[in-house]
Amino acid sequence: MTTTDAQSPFTVGHRTVTRVAGPLIVVDGMDGVGYGELVEVETGDGPVREGQVLELDGSTAIVQVFGGTVGIGRRQTSVLTRGRAARTGVGNDYFGRVLDGAGRPRDGGPQPVPDDYRHVNGLPLNPITRAHPDQFIETGVSAIDGLITLVRGQKLPIFSGAGLPANSLAARIAAQARVPGDDAEVVVIFAAMGVTRREAEFFRTEFLTGGAAARSVLLLNLADDPTIERLLTPRVALTMAEYLAFEQHRHVLVVMTDMTAYCEALREISAAREEMPGRRGYPGYMYTDLASLYERAGRVRGGTGSLTQLMILTMPDDDITHPIPDLTGYITEGQIVLSRDLDRQGIQPPIDVLPSLSRLMNAGIGVGKTRDDHRGLADQLYACYARGREVRRLMSIVGESGLPTEDRRYLAFAAAFERTYLGQGPARRTLTDTLEVGWQLLAPFPAAELKRVSAEHLAHYHHEASVTATDA
Amino acid sequence: MTTTRPHTEPAPLGRSGLARTVTSDTGRVVRISGPVISATDLPHTRLFDVVRVGTERLLGEVIKLDGDLVVMQVFEDTTGLQVGEPVEATGEPLYAELGPGLLGGILDGTQRPLENLSTDGNLYIARGADPHRLDRNRHWDFRPAVEVGDRVGPGDLLGSVPEGHAIEHRILVPAGAAGIISAIHPGPATVLDPVVDIDGHPIAMLRRWPLRRARPVADRLPLTVPLITGQRVLDLLFPVARGGSAIIPGGFGTGKTVLEQALAKFSTADIVIYVGCGERGNELTEVLEEFPQLTDPRTGAPLMERTVLIANTSNMPVAAREASIYSGITIAEYYRDQGYDVAMMADSTSRWGEALREVSSRLEEMPAEDGYPAYLATRLAGFYERAGAVQCLGTPERTGSVTVVGAVSPAGGDFSEPITQNSLRLAGCFWALDTALSRQRHFPAVNWLRSFSQYGLDAWFDREISADWSPLRRWAAASLQDEGVLQEVVSLLGVEALAAEQRITLRIGQALREDLLQQSSFDDLDASCPPQRLLAMLRVVHEAGAAMRSALQQGVAITDITAASVLADLGRMRRWPADNIHESASRLIQRIAEEMSSL
Numbered sequence A: 001m002t003t004t005d006a007q008s009p010f011t012v013g014h015r016t017v018t019r020v021a022g023p024l025i026v027v028d029g030m031d032g033v034g035y036g037e038l039v040e041v042e043t044g045d046g047p048v049r050e051g052q053v054l055e056l057d058g059s060t061a062i063v064q065v066f067g068g069t070v071g072i073g074r075r076q077t078s079v080l081t082r083g084r085a086a087r088t089g090v091g092n093d094y095f096g097r098v099l100d101g102a103g104r105p106r107d108g109g110p111q112p113v114p115d116d117y118r119h120v121n122g123l124p125l126n127p128i129t130r131a132h133p134d135q136f137i138e139t140g141v142s143a144i145d146g147l148i149t150l151v152r153g154q155k156l157p158i159f160s161g162a163g164l165p166a167n168s169l170a171a172r173i174a175a176q177a178r179v180p181g182d183d184a185e186v187v188v189i190f191a192a193m194g195v196t197r198r199e200a201e202f203f204r205t206e207f208l209t210g211g212a213a214a215r216s217v218l219l220l221n222l223a224d225d226p227t228i229e230r231l232l233t234p235r236v237a238l239t240m241a242e243y244l245a246f247e248q249h250r251h252v253l254v255v256m257t258d259m260t261a262y263c264e265a266l267r268e269i270s271a272a273r274e275e276m277p278g279r280r281g282y283p284g285y286m287y288t289d290l291a292s293l294y295e296r297a298g299r300v301r302g303g304t305g306s307l308t309q310l311m312i313l314t315m316p317d318d319d320i321t322h323p324i325p326d327l328t329g330y331i332t333e334g335q336i337v338l339s340r341d342l343d344r345q346g347i348q349p350p351i352d353v354l355p356s357l358s359r360l361m362n363a364g365i366g367v368g369k370t371r372d373d374h375r376g377l378a379d380q381l382y383a384c385y386a387r388g389r390e391v392r393r394l395m396s397i398v399g400e401s402g403l404p405t406e407d408r409r410y411l412a413f414a415a416a417f418e419r420t421y422l423g424q425g426p427a428r429r430t431l432t433d434t435l436e437v438g439w440q441l442l443a444p445f446p447a448a449e450l451k452r453v454s455a456e457h458l459a460h461y462h463h464e465a466s467v468t469a470t471d472a
Numbered sequence B: 001m002t003t004t005r006p007h008t009e010p011a012p013l014g015r016s017g018l019a020r021t022v023t024s025d026t027g028r029v030v031r032i033s034g035p036v037i038s039a040t041d042l043p044h045t046r047l048f049d050v051v052r053v054g055t056e057r058l059l060g061e062v063i064k065l066d067g068d069l070v071v072m073q074v075f076e077d078t079t080g081l082q083v084g085e086p087v088e089a090t091g092e093p094l095y096a097e098l099g100p101g102l103l104g105g106i107l108d109g110t111q112r113p114l115e116n117l118s119t120d121g122n123l124y125i126a127r128g129a130d131p132h133r134l135d136r137n138r139h140w141d142f143r144p145a146v147e148v149g150d151r152v153g154p155g156d157l158l159g160s161v162p163e164g165h166a167i168e169h170r171i172l173v174p175a176g177a178a179g180i181i182s183a184i185h186p187g188p189a190t191v192l193d194p195v196v197d198i199d200g201h202p203i204a205m206l207r208r209w210p211l212r213r214a215r216p217v218a219d220r221l222p223l224t225v226p227l228i229t230g231q232r233v234l235d236l237l238f239p240v241a242r243g244g245s246a247i248i249p250g251g252f253g254t255g256k257t258v259l260e261q262a263l264a265k266f267s268t269a270d271i272v273i274y275v276g277c278g279e280r281g282n283e284l285t286e287v288l289e290e291f292p293q294l295t296d297p298r299t300g301a302p303l304m305e306r307t308v309l310i311a312n313t314s315n316m317p318v319a320a321r322e323a324s325i326y327s328g329i330t331i332a333e334y335y336r337d338q339g340y341d342v343a344m345m346a347d348s349t350s351r352w353g354e355a356l357r358e359v360s361s362r363l364e365e366m367p368a369e370d371g372y373p374a375y376l377a378t379r380l381a382g383f384y385e386r387a388g389a390v391q392c393l394g395t396p397e398r399t400g401s402v403t404v405v406g407a408v409s410p411a412g413g414d415f416s417e418p419i420t421q422n423s424l425r426l427a428g429c430f431w432a433l434d435t436a437l438s439r440q441r442h443f444p445a446v447n448w449l450r451s452f453s454q455y456g457l458d459a460w461f462d463r464e465i466s467a468d469w470s471p472l473r474r475w476a477a478a479s480l481q482d483e484g485v486l487q488e489v490v491s492l493l494g495v496e497a498l499a500a501e502q503r504i505t506l507r508i509g510q511a512l513r514e515d516l517l518q519q520s521s522f523d524d525l526d527a528s529c530p531p532q533r534l535l536a537m538l539r540v541v542h543e544a545g546a547a548m549r550s551a552l553q554q555g556v557a558i559t560d561i562t563a564a565s566v567l568a569d570l571g572r573m574r575r576w577p578a579d580n581i582h583e584s585a586s587r588l589i590q591r592i593a594e595e596m597s598s599l
């Protein structure tokens, strides 16, 4: 990050560190430093560490040190100020590179030459300069394209559980995403926080081998890297992305994983500051903090680019009411929820469509965007599957023989839907294929049962099978 | 033409002795913690005085006095601010600017027009911008309602200007002013031009009012008239009164915003103040793109002309989010005082509460439940109590109302948390949104067993809509209740465990839920439903229930009754053409009766 920036001279100062507490240091003699500004901490041995001013009281500053505080003593440590907030370089020279969690090269390659520098915290987009996202993105995954449609400029998280294949789903979306009828390339900025080396290797092969390298940047903060650096990683990624999307008019997809690791770093700082903890020890301002990241997605008026966010978070204990998924859900425009049950049954990708939702779907589908029957078909598949799952639950109580024929049809539908529609495996499906699979699944139902679809669409697309066939 | 200073309305009677001389101070910053700043050398500063912080002159407000220390919250991002920078206290509280030009506005939490916050094609919000809250250059056609020599007092009508196509913006005598009209200046005027003189003092149209103080009224009135929302589940089961308040608690994705927006579009209010408080930028963009295309169902004028949008999204400074609620309610009261029925939507009051909590925690105050400050309940009450139906001050006699609808976003969707619980005590309607219903795509996901309305509005509906309204309403509520009990049995033992009679109750409950209560906001035909249509639909479901029961008595098998194909037509009621609603209803009632008796 700042090591790439030789423009502003150091304001040298030898301040006294009076206290070290977890990731925080308390420094005296910090006159002339601004709130939120960047400082550099030198211990004499080891690299310079960066930090940020969290609080100023007279000439005393509380500083969070991104590189961790190991080895910082009260003497031998000097704290230098830079007279500005943390920045990152932005530009095209970063493509194909692996950076660390603070945006410095970690692939042994040369220092990238940035087009410019930007403050990592960004500024809030003025709501009146936004354009409402409404362009359909085809991901090739039926569950998403058909039922949880993603649009350019959306922020859509993947709620995952420990061990569920969220990373490969995200990588797959990043590799396959395209907008039908629009050849504009999608560039991917990948921010990984607290990931293992094995995961890092997976991302490196996914994003930086072959043709993808020219359009990807990978920021890696590994599980054993300093945790507080994770607070920077998404900000650096989003700052690079904003530049590409809103100034260079590119279509940018930012994938952030794992937001749970990010939130833990936030909690660590809060605990070190002895703040009043909120739910489960996470700070009360976590909503605002997460919003300051997620709200950086979008499209702007008069611009042709877009910034789409796909963030992965691991729900502790698969609990969707845990503060991390809960606050995320309150900010994002829907969610894709992965299911342990489906995963156990080998259904890939294991997306549970019932709790999943894309709030911008309506804006991105229909005549002129996808197809006229998309909305009705999606509602119908959803309704049939929800009923099928309900019948399945009931069956576990009353047994299959206790079910009316009609109910058994929904039961069969639910199984087929999971097997074929959701469980498409690695194959890519075009939207047309996805819609066709949906209509095939509805074939066993008589038209009168399909209340969510208009008569016109039924006449055109429904291939009603002989009803008895499925009852057998 | 001379221009006047904006007329600052003094405190209402009883406090007018406090009229204070404005003294401004300059101090310096000694401590910075996010949006909370402390300064010294500000001896004359009072609580809630406005401050300008630092060389960038960031807008802030004093929130605590502690010995020589003056603590303030800053409404803008404080990054880069240094200890030692100057703080200028203005000696005045935070004011709203009130006058023609508010409608159609898009403002931030401190009422700054958003279009003036990003200059030269910049996409982001700049800091330190201090644009006029109301346009100073626009001309309005002042039409006097008084004559020279008239004696006037606070709240009396001086005249009006047309604001948009449908609203007559009434210019009133400011609070605290009285005397004889000595001159009148009709015709085009900016908000600062004098429009009349009272005892030789020029009075312009612009008023300033401190955000955190309720505007005075002549009297408070009982709440007897509903605000028709166009949402069947609300108007039928849980109606809100004009001047009442409602809260919409619900987990994420349960439909709070869609419902608030539906109310903003379709409710029978003259003026709508929509406050996006700590929510998504894209949702405001949606409103901004959609509202200008829509028309006010009652006046035919563009919807935006009756709307004021206040947008302080989640990534905008947190202290301004806190102020946004007060900006909204002050503007609402201002139009109420002109004699209008105003509805204010706040999405979401939880984000407002969290802003309070964040500032309180930086003040290191002793927290109460869940980290919220102990004064949370008082602040919430102060806000909800500003709703009401009133006899306005002044002549001619007129009434107005402010109805408040606040969304609540409880952590984990759990309603036991402090914001929901405290708001629950204050609001007259509780529209509980249910995650399970929203997953079933039952929208609006208002849980009919948990929600309530405390407003007794049956008399109005029976008188203005139809005498069978309240009996039918009670029937529907009871049927849903009965169905709920039976559903529990079914989920344990299966439907076969029920008696035939009970299965009819189940079928009626289903019709009420699916064909009546469900209403998609994305269906242009059904997004809003007037009371007469609701009544017609309700009568049909009621008659269908009666027909099913009589078929059962005739000995028809229950499976044949519930499978009758005519029942599918209940789902088409929402597509009935708008005219001849009652004819369509009678025809369907007859067909149901015929088919049932032919089984």
Ligand SMILES: Nc1ncnc2c1ncn2[C@@H]1O[C@H](COP(=O)(O)OP(=O)(O)OP(=O)(O)O)[C@@H](O)[C@H]1O
Binding pocket: A329, A330, A331, A358, A359, A360, B250, B251, B252, B253, B254, B255, B256, B257, B258, B259, B279, B409, B443, B444, B445, B519, B520, B521, B522
């Ligand atoms: N009345 C409705 N008609 C049709 N669909 C609805 C309705 N209400 C909600 N929905 C669906 O539910 C989604 C979520 O609704 P909404 O954005 O209003 O939730 P919310 O409660 O405001 O969530 P959050 O707390 O996260 O802001 C919508 O995008 C829409 O798909």
Ligand SMILES: [Mg+2]
Binding pocket: B256, B257, B258, B279, B347
């Ligand atoms: Mg919402």
